[in-house]
Amino acid sequence: MANILNGIELSRQMRNMVADMCRAFEEKYHHTVGLAIIQVGDNPASTSYVKNNLRLCKEVGISAYHHKLSAKTSEADIIALIDRLNADENVSGILLQLPLPEGISLQNVAGRISPTKDVDGLNPLSAGNLYMGYPAFAPCTPSGVLELLKSTKTELPGKHAVIVGASNIVGKPLAMLLMREMATVTVCNIYTKNLAELCRQGDIVISAAGKADLITKEHVKPGAIVIDVGINFKDKKLVGDVSYDEVAEVAGWITPVPGGVGPMTVTMLMFNTYAAAIEGKEINK
């Protein structure tokens, strides 16, 4: 049976560390680390995600500034708010909650977030820096996946990682992060042929497709690390992309859903916000 990669436990350890660092930051600089969260519209999933972020900010000692804007807010007004937050010394990081309402260009809006405050790596400049191997904030979910992989103490150079899913927010930045670690990376999408055969070649299989039971034991080489990013509902139950019970029989490590990647995403947001605060101080020294 596979070892369980427990995202709740790793998150708890990392958040304790972030809380200690935020406390030391406050003692040294006499103000708190700050995160601005911009939410446009009333998407229920966003509202619950934001609520969770606000709770965790409080837990680790980050001051959260929630800007909840009506779905009718113009792109120009959102950009004007981002300009104010970019200039605000109390704001170390800016999180733009997705999805944005129709008619608002993500490229224009995210492109306005200062890369030094872009704690979820949404600005195309951040993505470009990540691609080039320059310092950059990577999106929180793939950053959390990398932390989970590192916690297994597996040497990543030379490992073959197969990523199922090629979105801007998960699959593509994860490929960049793993390439930076000198892994050999295959990225699959919905048109990929012979998915099972490709996945079986992976020492690491990461699924971020959003399809329940996509990854079965036929997709997994014995002993492989399987990370499940997917969030789906099956019979009203939260499940990932991986058929957990049968894959756990062959994998070396496996993340549960819930309790795997999900908690790591918010933890990486806290970590990146602290990093943005300290880097801001270093830049302005």
Ligand code: NAD
């Ligand atoms: P997306 O819809 O933007 O991208 C999905 C990707 O998967 C696409 O590249 C698509 O081509 C590929 N894909 C879909 N079906 C496939 C198939 N049958 N075979 C191979 N590839 C396939 O989604 P996203 O925003 O990247 O999110 C992916 C999943 O991860 C969703 O379930 C989402 O809810 C979840 N997610 C979880 C977290 C978390 O914190 N746990 C964070 C972000 C996203």
